Amino acid sequence: MTYTASYLAVAVFFLLGLALPVVALTAGRFLRPDKPSAEKSISYESGVDPTGDSWVQFNVRYYLFALLFVVFDVETVFLYPWAVVYDALRADMGLFVLGEMLFFVFFLVIGLAYAWKKKVLEWT
Amino acid sequence: MHAMTFIGPVILLGVVLGFVTMAILFERKVIGWMQGRHGPNRVGPWGVLQSVADVLKLLLKEDIIPHQADRPLFKWAPIIAFVPAFAVLAVIPYTPTVYFADIGVGLLYYIAISSITTIGVLAGGWASNNKYALLGAMRSAAQMISYEIPLVMAVIGVIMSVGSLNLMTIVEAQKNLWFILPQFIGFAVFFVASLAELNRTPFDLPEAESELVAGYHVEYTGFRFAFFMLAEYVYVFAMAGLTTVLYLGGWNPLFGMTFIPPIIWFVFKFSLIVFSLFWIRATLPRIRIDQLMQLGWKVLLPLALANIFLSAILKEIPWIGQFY
Amino acid sequence: MVVTGESIAFFVLSMMAIGGGMMMISATKVVHMVLSLAFSLLSIAGIYVLLHAEFLAVVQVLIYTGAISILMLFGIMLTKHHVTEEDDQSPRRWHPFLSFLGVGALFAIIMGVIYQTPFANNEEVTQSYSLEALGKAVFKQYVIPFELTSILLLVALVGAVILAKKEADS
Numbered sequence: 001m002t003y004t005a006s007y008l009a010v011a012v013f014f015l016l017g018l019a020l021p022v023v024a025l026t027a028g029r030f031l032r033p034d035k036p037s038a039e040k041s042i043s044y045e046s047g048v049d050p051t052g053d054s055w056v057q058f059n060v061r062y063y064l065f066a067l068l069f070v071v072f073d074v075e076t077v078f079l080y081p082w083a084v085v086y087d088a089l090r091a092d093m094g095l096f097v098l099g100e101m102l103f104f105v106f107f108l109v110i111g112l113a114y115a116w117k118k119k120v121l122e123w124t
Numbered sequence: 125m126h127a128m129t130f131i132g133p134v135i136l137l138g139v140v141l142g143f144v145t146m147a148i149l150f151e152r153k154v155i156g157w158m159q160g161r162h163g164p165n166r167v168g169p170w171g172v173l174q175s176v177a178d179v180l181k182l183l184l185k186e187d188i189i190p191h192q193a194d195r196p197l198f199k200w201a202p203i204i205a206f207v208p209a210f211a212v213l214a215v216i217p218y219t220p221t222v223y224f225a226d227i228g229v230g231l232l233y234y235i236a237i238s239s240i241t242t243i244g245v246l247a248g249g250w251a252s253n254n255k256y257a258l259l260g261a262m263r264s265a266a267q268m269i270s271y272e273i274p275l276v277m278a279v280i281g282v283i284m285s286v287g288s289l290n291l292m293t294i295v296e297a298q299k300n301l302w303f304i305l306p307q308f309i310g311f312a313v314f315f316v317a318s319l320a321e322l323n324r325t326p327f328d329l330p331e332a333e334s335e336l337v338a339g340y341h342v343e344y345t346g347f348r349f350a351f352f353m354l355a356e357y358v359y360v361f362a363m364a365g366l367t368t369v370l371y372l373g374g375w376n377p378l379f380g381m382t383f384i385p386p387i388i389w390f391v392f393k394f395s396l397i398v399f400s401l402f403w404i405r406a407t408l409p410r411i412r413i414d415q416l417m418q419l420g421w422k423v424l425l426p427l428a429l430a431n432i433f434l435s436a437i438l439k440e441i442p443w444i445g446q447f448y
Numbered sequence: 449m450v451v452t453g454e455s456i457a458f459f460v461l462s463m464m465a466i467g468g469g470m471m472m473i474s475a476t477k478v479v480h481m482v483l484s485l486a487f488s489l490l491s492i493a494g495i496y497v498l499l500h501a502e503f504l505a506v507v508q509v510l511i512y513t514g515a516i517s518i519l520m521l522f523g524i525m526l527t528k529h530h531v532t533e534e535d536d537q538s539p540r541r542w543h544p545f546l547s548f549l550g551v552g553a554l555f556a557i558i559m560g561v562i563y564q565t566p567f568a569n570n571e572e573v574t575q576s577y578s579l580e581a582l583g584k585a586v587f588k589q590y591v592i593p594f595e596l597t598s599i600l601l602l603v604a605l606v607g608a609v610i611l612a613k614k615e616a617d618s
Binding site: 003010016042068072085112 | 129130132137183185187189193202203206207210214215224225232233250254256262273277287342343413416418421422429433440
């Protein structure tokens with residue numbers, strides 16, 4: 001299967017995934033009732049009238065997890081090509097290829113340990 | 125350009141929708157049996173049409189958008205969540221002949237595209253302008269990103285062994301031995317992380333009906349709600365397929381039983397994974413959010429990292445090295 | 449110019465990328481801005497696919513659409529995000545003119561550079577973009593920059609933890 005044909009298939013999957021909800025929701029418009037009332041469109045808050053603003057400020061810990069996620073996601077971007085060429089480079093330059101990744105991961109593990117020690121990984 | 129490029133995905137979409145309706149029925153049946161109940165048995169013989177009836181009911185439900193909601197985003201969010209769920213299916217090979225896109229970076233494609241769903245969930249929770257919804261969405265997003273890391277790291281052992289990200293090549297490399305045996309730590313981490321990515325019990329905190337009502341889709345009704353649920357079950361299909369491909373040898377037969385066609389083997393292994401998901405749901409209680417985050421970062425991530433270097437070291441040992 | 453499937457795809461994807469950018473500028477709610485940006489970055493990944501750089505494309509989706517957007521959304525949730533961006537009421541007559549001048553100058557410079565760059569006419573060997581070739585280049589030729597990346601990531605991580613902890617304590 002060629003490169004172009006494969007990505008054409010990927011494009012078809014995207015378009016089909018987009019088409020299904022669009023078609024279903026449009027078709028549903030002719031089937032479902034539409035009787036809006038003021039009570040119906042109140043935000044749900046366990047049956048009580050909603051108080052205050054819903055778009056509240058969140059605790060900083062969410063942001064820290066997102067940051068850890070980005071850092072480790074970038075790490076995977078290096079780990080994947082490394083894993084793909086591991087055997088080829090192992091034959092070519094010996095265990096140096098393992099050593100360089102150990103070195104790379106070591107620094108990130110220090111980062112993780114630091115976050116662990118600073119109680120960033122707790123959820124309290 | 126081949127006609128199958130267009131017809132194939134449409135057929136798969138039909139198969140997936142059929143799978144989702146049956147999977148929901150079986151989930152309820154299986155959990156019912158495990159709890160000494162019958163499960164749904166009223167609609168159609170043996171309750172077969174229960175999910176079909178549920179879908180029709182959702183289609184006929186009124187579409188309510190809260191007046192405080194952010195209307196355009198509220199409408200788009202279920203679509204943002206659903207499109208990647210279906211798009212990831214493009215790279216999963218079912219048999220040597222039944223596959224849709226054979227791309228060099230297939231595995232990374234799956235991981236990258238599936239991460240878009242988190243945006244849909246966050247957008248849905250935020251656009252609802254509801255406290256429960258936003259809290260549920262934020263928790264859900266925090267959970268999904270935390271478990272994505274161990275999930276992707278666990279697979280690296282497999283990639284090192286195969287030397288490719290192409291899922292067809294990964295299946296072919298398992299002709300003699302499935303990766304579940306040599307990569308058992310990787311498989312365990314992958315399986316636990318995939319449960320969390322799928323928001324399934326014991327990691328169904330985003331829904332946590334006892335504390336968050338329903339999580340990020342509290343305000344959603346009718347078919348918009350259905351698309352969030354559909355996305356979740358399409359991911360069950362995709363993740364079961366990916367686990368089969370990565371660790372259970374895809375379509376490869378066991379003990380050389382080649383008289384059973386490859387597609388049957390694939391479906392068999394696939395069903396086994398789906399059944400385990402239901403089984404776990406009936407068995408385990410939901411864990412707390414602090415336990416959830418600690419499990420991801422303090423247990424699974426170090427284990428996944430250790431697995432990479434363990435695989436590299438085991439490669440060096442004579443005789444054992446041939447399996448890695 | 450011959451109209452091929454590839455050029456149509458390029459046209460559509462670049463329209464999507466530019467459209468995402470324009471939506472981002474015209475949006476008034478900051479969450480909408482981030483989502484438009486994510487859409488724009490996703491379309492750029494599509495352009496990478498057209499250039500046969502499939503690894504770069506999936507990394508673009510993984511890092512930019514999947515991770516950086518989430519980071520920005522989480523960052524927004526830290527702020528008072530219900531406030532929509534208000535139009536500046538004070539009239540600044542020179543503002544549009546100066547912006548136009550700035551954008552025009554940037555456009556002229558970019559076009560100048562594009563037209564002056566000698567592009568090799570011969571067909572590129574797309575095999576050289578493969579993941580294997582990339583891996584060999586990074587882990588054999590460019591080992592030092594690769595290791596430095598990890599130190600950079602460590603510094604970013606530690607710095608963020610210090611800043612956020614200070615924020616949480618005060």
